[in-house]
Amino acid sequence: MESTQISDVPLLSCSEAIERSRKFRANYESKQTYLAMYSSIYGGITTDPTAMFIPIDDHIVHRGHGVFDTAAILDGYLYELDQHLDRFLGSAKMAKIPLPFDRETIRRILIQTVSASNCKKGSLRYWLSAGPGDFQLSPAGCVTSSLYAIVIEDQSPPSDHKGVKVITSSVPIKPPQFAVVKSVNYLPNVLSKMEAEENDAYAAIWIDEEGYIAEGPNMNVAFVDKERVLLIPKFDKILRGCTVSRVLMLAEDLVKRGGIRGVQIKNVSVEEGKRADEMMLIGSGVLVRSVVQWDDQVIGDGNEGPVSRALLDMILEDMKSGPAAVRVRVPY
Ligand SMILES: Cc1ncc(COP(=O)(O)O)c(C=O)c1O
Structure with missing residues (x-):
């Protein structure tokens, strides 16, 4: 393999970096399709996988200071959403992560994200993080805790249930x-x-x-x-x-x-x-x-x-x- 010269690494504008990320995604096959993502960073939902990112200075990335949970989507219903949400909030408390929104707002955001995805069968996964701000260990410099959610389509064949x-x-x-x-x-x-x-x-x-x-x-x-x-x-x-x-x-x-x-x-x-x-x-x-x-x-x-x-x-x-x-x- 040829050695890469430092000068070979291009300096990219924001739009060029996004374009390259889009191409990178287009070139690999994932067994999972991501239909929608909510991020409190941009305060909205996107259905474009290239825009489904987490800031690198978010403490969930470099310190693992984050919690998550899930809920299955079947026939257009979320299964055990409230039970998972209760555990999610309990995990946030134990990890000492303040909520960016109250429970009702988080619940509404999650349901709206599934609605925007139009997914009828799949799973919802969501994360609460100490948030972005710096690369320190302490979350003291985090601007605000962040919430992320993603909807993944289930394309797997029915399980055979074998032992x-x-x-x-x-x-x-x-x-x-x-x-x-x-x-x-x-x-x-x-x-x-x-x-x-x-x-x-x-x-x-x-x-x-x-x-x-x-x-x-x-x-x-x-x-x-x-x-x-x-x-x-x-x-x-x-x-x-x-x-x-x-x-x-x-x-x-x-x-x-x-x-x-x-x-x-x-x-x-x-x-x-x-x-x-x-x-x-x-x-x-x-x-x-x-x-x-x-x-x-x-x-x-x-x-x-x-x-x-x-x-x-x-x-x-x-x-x-x-x-x-x-x-x-x-x-x-
Ligand atoms: C360590 C661990 N134990 C148990 C479970 C089962 O939990 P649940 O039934 O809520 O999926 C999970 C779920 O991911 C887990 O990560």
Whole structure:
């Protein structure tokens, strides 16, 4: 490869830089399409991906001082928007990021961004940052906290819901103070996911410092024990998933129907987890996914379990026709 002379690097005007960014985007294929972005920097929504940027002096970029959350879009409804928004505001508080707007305004901005995107099936992701201002560590010089939101179209083929394999993560778990915040500091999560992929597994599971099962890199876990009780690890040292919280409510119906005998939120040891009849991953991305193998241990009979399947069907049904508390209609 030829060495690049300093003089080869062009000095660009703003419009030339934008034009080159546009060409750069046009030259790569992304599996995801970004339909709309809101930014409090320009106080509006754009549908042009070239204008979907974050200032480099924003502390979310160079210090990781930001929090985020998501919500699925299905059939023109936002699923669990308020539940995710509550967690988002809780994360902002723990990260000591002041809100640039009140909750109602943030909610309105998010819904309007989805409306402008015209997306009927996809996901909404949003970030709150300490904001732009300088490259210091302290946010004292940030002009204002910033809010960003993006709408991503879902073009993935329907999932086959087949059971997956997981491994135990060798990447250390985040300390509880950080694990309970949905901050942008996802390096441990990324490395954990990569470790799983290197081992032909779907996810790597974190074990806490006391030896109890914690969570996956972007999902919670649950088990069905020999007494047909649904076991969910406690939430004091992990992220409280909105999906698993909803599963907990929906599971009451499964108890009434006799599908399970009850639900328990408790510390689950690795040994208990590995000898469970069923293991599953639960989160906004995976919904409910049966685990059929953990490390060398086959879980249950090695097939997708009936409780995992029932809970998946309940979540899918809830997304399609659940109550207004979990489905917010987008006015397009
Ligand atoms: C670390 C972690 N745990 C659990 C979850 C599941 O949360 P939710 O169901 O709200 O998607 C996520 C979601 O991304 C996560 O990042």
